[in-house]
Amino acid sequence: MDHQLINELEAIGGEIRASSFKGCDEILIEQPGFSARIALWGGHLSSFMPNGEPDILFQSSHDGSDTRFSRKHFGVPVCWPWFGANVQQPDLPAHGLARYFRWELEEVGRFKNGDIKVVIKLESEKHPLIEDMWPQAFELKQVFRLGDGFQVKFSAANLSNEPIQVSEALHTYFRVGDSALAVIKGLDKTEYEDKFAGGRHRQTGTISPCVYLDRVYLDAEPMTYLEDPVLGRRISIETEGTACVVVWNPGEELAKERNDMNDEDYQSFVCVESANALENAHTVGPREIYHFKMKIKSERLK
Numbered sequence: 499m500d501h502q503l504i505n506e507l508e509a510i511g512g513e514i515r516a517s518s519f520k521g522c523d524e525i526l527i528e529q530p531g532f533s534a535r536i537a538l539w540g541g542h543l544s545s546f547m548p549n550g551e552p553d554i555l556f557q558s559s560h561d562g563s564d565t566r567f568s569r570k571h572f573g574v575p576v577c578w579p580w581f582g583a584n585v586q587q588p589d590l591p592a593h594g595l596a597r598y599f600r601w602e603l604e605e606v607g608r609f610k611n612g613d614i615k616v617v618i619k620l621e622s623e624k625h626p627l628i629e630d631m632w633p634q635a636f637e638l639k640q641v642f643r644l645g646d647g648f649q650v651k652f653s654a655a656n657l658s659n660e661p662i663q664v665s666e667a668l669h670t671y672f673r674v675g676d677s678a679l680a681v682i683k684g685l686d687k688t689e690y691e692d693k694f695a696g697g698r699h700r701q702t703g704t705i706s707p708c709v710y711l712d713r714v715y716l717d718a719e720p721m722t723y724l725e726d727p728v729l730g731r732r733i734s735i736e737t738e739g740t741a742c743v744v745v746w747n748p749g750e751e752l753a754k755e756r757n758d759m760n761d762e763d764y765q766s767f768v769c770v771e772s773a774n775a776l777e778n779a780h781t782v783g784p785r786e787i788y789h790f791k792m793k794i795k796s797e798r799l800k
């Protein structure tokens with residue numbers, strides 16, 4: 499890792515530890531108001547802990563199975579350039595390739611208001627295996643803004659001379675005290691595809707319990723809220739540039755069937771994902787770049 503970056507990281511209260519998931523470097527940031535961790539494996543913001551509060555993000559203690567495309571359930575994985583199964587090539591892993599490669603640290607510093615800025619990138623041409631999975635060259639970036647809450651700005655550049663069809667998500671695993679008591683607000687009257695029950699439905703009111711759910715809400719409003727009466731907080735999820743909200747929790751039976759999470763993990767997280775999926779997938783022209791953002795804040799539940 500570049501020395502200048504290491505110095506800049508130290509100057510903002512950060513350090514690099516070569517001990518994270520899959521033996522890749524992890525960036526640790528300690529600030530008066532919060533601490534945060536970014537795993538370069540998969541390009542995950544893996545932890546964001548405001549002072550005096552439990553982590554906003556969930557991390558399973560299960561390491562996932564031991565294959566190239568095994569997954570550990572934690573933080574904010576990026577699903578790109580496809581969300582869900584790859585219909586054309588079903589042997590490829592679900593949710594794209596971005597979370598299976600090592601990202602690079604590109605920049606550290608501060609925004610004008612003092613918030614911490616960390617930029618990481620994934621360049622397809624540096625990873626020969628990517629070309630086998632997705633032949634069009636690309637560059638992805640995530641700009642993390644860490645302060646009073648956090649923000650992830652994701653951008654993707656299509657470096658090829660062909661248009662590409664993309665679906666995507668910031669697949670955020672929110673930590674909750676008890677998923678059975680958590681409540682999601684902000685999706686009332688929004689149409690959704692129910693991946694468990696099948697078919698299209700329309701939401702009425704709030705979502706609770708947040709257990710055994712796999713739904714893609716289409717053309718959702720930009721603000722969604724996750725209320726957690728056990729941890730006594732309300733998390734707001736504000737998005738720009740994504741049209742879908744995906745709500746996922748495997749429930750007891752599916753969690754037990756999986757070999758990449760602990761049986762009881764489903765009680766401690768709810769995924770509320772900012773996505774462009776199903777008919778909200780989109781085309782990125784040759785040499786085109788686009789971005790989307792997700793902003794997270796936590797406040798005490800009144």
Ligand SMILES: O=P(O)(O)OC[C@H]1O[C@@H](O)[C@H](O)[C@@H](O)[C@@H]1O
Pocket residue numbers: 569571592593669693712713744746771
């Ligand atoms: O790949 P992960 O992190 O285990 O997440 C899986 C889940 O991710 C959700 O986004 C999908 O809607 C679910 O269908 C899927 O099972």
